[in-house]
Amino acid sequence: MIVVDNAAVVFGRSTPLETWALHKVDLTIPEGQFVTVIGSNGAGKSTLLNVLSGDAPLARGRVEMDGIDVTRWPTTRRAGLVARVFQDPMAGTCEGLSIEENLALAATRGTRRSLGRSVGRARRADFAERLRELGLGLETRLTDRMGLLSGGQRQAVSLLMATLAGMKILLLDEHVAALDPKTAEFVLGLTNRIVSENRLTTLMVTHSMRHALDCGDRTVMLHEGRVVFDVGGEERRGLDVPDLLRMFSRVRGEQLDNDSLLLA
Amino acid sequence: MSQVAFLGAIEVGLVYALVALGVFLSFRILSFPDLTVDGSFPLGAAVAATAIVAGWDPYLATALAMAAGAVAGMVTAFLNIRFRILHLLASILTMIALFSVNLRIMGRPNTALLQEETVLTPFLGGSLSAHEVKPLFLAAVVVLVAILVARFLASEMGLAMRATGANPRMARAQGIGTGLQVYAGMALSNALVGLAGALFAQTNGFADVTSGVGTIIIGLAAVILGETLMRGRSVLIMVAACIVGSIVYRIAVQFALEIDALGLRASDMNLVTALLVTVALVLPGLGNPVSALLRRNGR
Numbered sequence: 001m002i003v004v005d006n007a008a009v010v011f012g013r014s015t016p017l018e019t020w021a022l023h024k025v026d027l028t029i030p031e032g033q034f035v036t037v038i039g040s041n042g043a044g045k046s047t048l049l050n051v052l053s054g055d056a057p058l059a060r061g062r063v064e065m066d067g068i069d070v071t072r073w074p075t076t077r078r079a080g081l082v083a084r085v086f087q088d089p090m091a092g093t094c095e096g097l098s099i100e101e102n103l104a105l106a107a108t109r110g111t112r113r114s115l116g117r118s119v120g121r122a123r124r125a126d127f128a129e130r131l132r133e134l135g136l137g138l139e140t141r142l143t144d145r146m147g148l149l150s151g152g153q154r155q156a157v158s159l160l161m162a163t164l165a166g167m168k169i170l171l172l173d174e175h176v177a178a179l180d181p182k183t184a185e186f187v188l189g190l191t192n193r194i195v196s197e198n199r200l201t202t203l204m205v206t207h208s209m210r211h212a213l214d215c216g217d218r219t220v221m222l223h224e225g226r227v228v229f230d231v232g233g234e235e236r237r238g239l240d241v242p243d244l245l246r247m248f249s250r251v252r253g254e255q256l257d258n259d260s261l262l263l264a
Numbered sequence: 265m266s267q268v269a270f271l272g273a274i275e276v277g278l279v280y281a282l283v284a285l286g287v288f289l290s291f292r293i294l295s296f297p298d299l300t301v302d303g304s305f306p307l308g309a310a311v312a313a314t315a316i317v318a319g320w321d322p323y324l325a326t327a328l329a330m331a332a333g334a335v336a337g338m339v340t341a342f343l344n345i346r347f348r349i350l351h352l353l354a355s356i357l358t359m360i361a362l363f364s365v366n367l368r369i370m371g372r373p374n375t376a377l378l379q380e381e382t383v384l385t386p387f388l389g390g391s392l393s394a395h396e397v398k399p400l401f402l403a404a405v406v407v408l409v410a411i412l413v414a415r416f417l418a419s420e421m422g423l424a425m426r427a428t429g430a431n432p433r434m435a436r437a438q439g440i441g442t443g444l445q446v447y448a449g450m451a452l453s454n455a456l457v458g459l460a461g462a463l464f465a466q467t468n469g470f471a472d473v474t475s476g477v478g479t480i481i482i483g484l485a486a487v488i489l490g491e492t493l494m495r496g497r498s499v500l501i502m503v504a505a506c507i508v509g510s511i512v513y514r515i516a517v518q519f520a521l522e523i524d525a526l527g528l529r530a531s532d533m534n535l536v537t538a539l540l541v542t543v544a545l546v547l548p549g550l551g552n553p554v555s556a557l558l559r560r561n562g563r
Contacts, residue, residue: 053437075436075437076436076439076440076441076442077439079436079437079438079439080439083437084437086434091431091433091434092434092437093431093434094426094427094430094431094434095430095431096426096430097423097426097427097430098497101423101426104420104423105423105424105427105435105438105440106438108420108424108438108439109438109439110439111439113419113420113421113423113424113440114419114420114421115416115419115420115421116419116420117418117419117420118418118419118420118422118423119418145497
């Protein structure tokens, strides 16, 4: 369960360039819900994820996870609760380290790291088993450098890494945006499988209205740092992309440039 | 090359292998170009020599020199992390400050250790001569240190340190306190350099405040040479490459100095090293290990 209460984020405070990335966001996400987040560029989608991961400090408001007030917790402290997959396939992994070393980093996320071997025999066998489930043939390449993998493979491994250590919340920051359509579909399918298998509370930021409606069970649209609409359940099931666009222009009372949202 | 000169080259190469390991930890593992070593090398020498002259046990004095090096590394890390001073500049500030500190510690520009007890004393007086004992003793120390460093880098903690240097944002997302890792890595790196300084002073019989000039370039040259000679990604190979690089570099230097036709003097060494590293830096091509060494993944 995530509670974001009256959250505001400001960049460059008291300077001529002061920008409110989030104005006033109230969002309550029950345990196990999969929320997709859409909005044009600069709407505050990534800032919202940064607020949850601890990368963006709040100017006002509070964040609660599982009933604990984590507003003042830095990223490293939240790592036991939150796992994140970045948009850039390079960002979520260390390309200089091997696949098994990357997995070992994720397996010890949020725990005290010991002087014991990072990749022992038991752990290696476990990693191979989990990689086999991805169906990419990576189980035979445990000692290969991460940098040798394709973008799609890296995102798939990033998703797997997110699930290796205990966590409650999965943050997906446009994690298929840098992939070709076919690979994107594969990674999205994998996402849905992992989320439902682990019953994770998930926020997925996406630029694709299609993905926003096809995945998850609730859709939130941000605009200029505010939640402009929030649909779930029955109402959402009947929606299609044109409905979403219509709803958006109605809420904002202005004409939206469709293409910029669809193609961005 | 005479046997004495050859063993001498190996001896110096082994001392600087510890420097190379330190440089490897800062430059390679942490992606932190650290020039503190030019100060922490003579710091180790000064601390060990002063403590030995004051009657300390030489092993304790050497441990104290390592601790002093670790503190120097942490000062650089502090300047960088706490005040956001550029890493290169932060390390130069510490290096400059250490020159004065070293003079204060010794009270004079150099300290002789010729009649003093050193870490080598227990091994002298046997059937082996001093110029044979020194490289053997140093080899034992270097191998021990290298195994410990390699084992550390393969551990969960060491992996966290490698991730900090390779991708700090990802490291934080995995719950790694990157600031703490930089402190620890810089302390470890400069402790090794302090150890090198302490052993240098004891094997050569003196500590000199100017002995640190160019340490960073020699360490870097050893790391680069090692990487060229031994390619491989396992930590054991990377660590071994530092040692091999340092020894091969010293033998090559010794060889060059002995060829009269080249007309080189011992005092030309820093110039030659600088030229070699420069050439390695500007060599074109993707396979250039140096450009990879100095390429930084956004911090």
